Amino acid sequence: AQSVSQHNHHVILSEAASLELGCNYSYGGTVNLFWYVQYPGQHLQLLLKYFSGDPLVKGIKGFEAEFIKSKFSFNLRKPSVQWSDTAEYFCAVNAATGNQFYFGTGTSLTVIP
Amino acid sequence: GAVVSQHPSRVICKSGTSVKIECRSLDFQATTMFWYRQFPKKSLMLMATSNEGSKATYEQGVEKDKFLINHASLTLSTLTVTSAHPEDSSFYICSARTPNTGELFFGEGSRLTVL
Numbered sequence: 001a002q003s004v005s006q007h008n009h010h011v012i013l014s015e016a017a018s019l020e021l022g023c024n025y026s027y028g029g030t031v032n033l034f035w036y037v038q039y040p041g042q043h044l045q046l047l048l049k050y051f052s053g054d055p056l057v058k059g060i061k062g063f064e065a066e067f068i069k070s071k072f073s074f075n076l077r078k079p080s081v082q083w084s085d086t087a088e089y090f091c092a093v094n095a096a097t098g099n100q101f102y103f104g105t106g107t108s109l110t111v112i113p
Numbered sequence: 114g115a116v117v118s119q120h121p122s123r124v125i126c127k128s129g130t131s132v133k134i135e136c137r138s139l140d141f142q143a144t145t146m147f148w149y150r151q152f153p154k155k156s157l158m159l160m161a162t163s164n165e166g167s168k169a170t171y172e173q174g175v176e177k178d179k180f181l182i183n184h185a186s187l188t189l190s191t192l193t194v195t196s197a198h199p200e201d202s203s204f205y206i207c208s209a210r211t212p213n214t215g216e217l218f219f220g221e222g223s224r225l226t227v228l
Contacts, residue, residue, distance in 0.1 A: 006156075032215065034217070036219075043206070043219045043220065043221045043222055044157075044206070044208075044219040045219075046216055046217070046218075049216065051215070090156060090157065092217075094215075094217075099145050099147075099162055099210065100147070100159055100162055101147065101159070101208070101217055102159060103149075103156045103157045103159075104156055105156040106156045
């Protein structure tokens with residue numbers, strides 16, 4: 001089975017600071033990679049996804065992530081965060097040949113105005 | 114985007130009773146749905162994969178006799194927590210994968226409190 005690690009459990013940033021959240025996975029085969037966001041009181045929403053092609057993917061709200069196959073990583077970035085980005089962020093992996101999605105433990109981001 | 118709906122959003126029950134949670138895909142057919150459990154400050158733990166017309170596939174450590182899953186149609190999966198105990202109190206989330214894009218859409222979640 002796949003596993004996903006998110007090393008940053010809680011991140012606190014001031015507005016306009018840059019963000020990078022780490023995500024590493026363990027699986028030897030081809031994977032699809034995702035970042036989901038959960039705003040306070042809301043359900044999980046897709047931020048961005050990588051299936052194939054350009055390893056640098058852009059998502060909604062200015063987020064992007066880079067797939068580095070050699071490092072089994074899919075880090076999430078945003079050059080300038082806003083207060084409205086305060087949320088829980090989850091990295092997820094899905095084997096290309098399978099159905100199940102496995103999630104990391106999540107990173108809680110707090111942006112201070 | 115695709116919509117997945119869960120019902121009820123909150124349920125409180127007495128210890129020993131059974132509780133059923135429904136998950137519906139509102140605008141697409143889902144042959145496969147997933148049930149997750151989310152603990153406070155923790156990630157989503159995949160409990161089982163619900164397969165339309167066949168038995169669910171449970172993850173290691175999840176009791177299939179306690180968490181009964183039925184996927185009777187292409188738009189509905191149900192999770193029944195049988196003989197619930199306080200340690201079953203949690204946030205249960207369902208999701209479904211769209212057949213075209215492969216994206217996973219989530220329901221609003223159901224908070225179960227067992228007294």
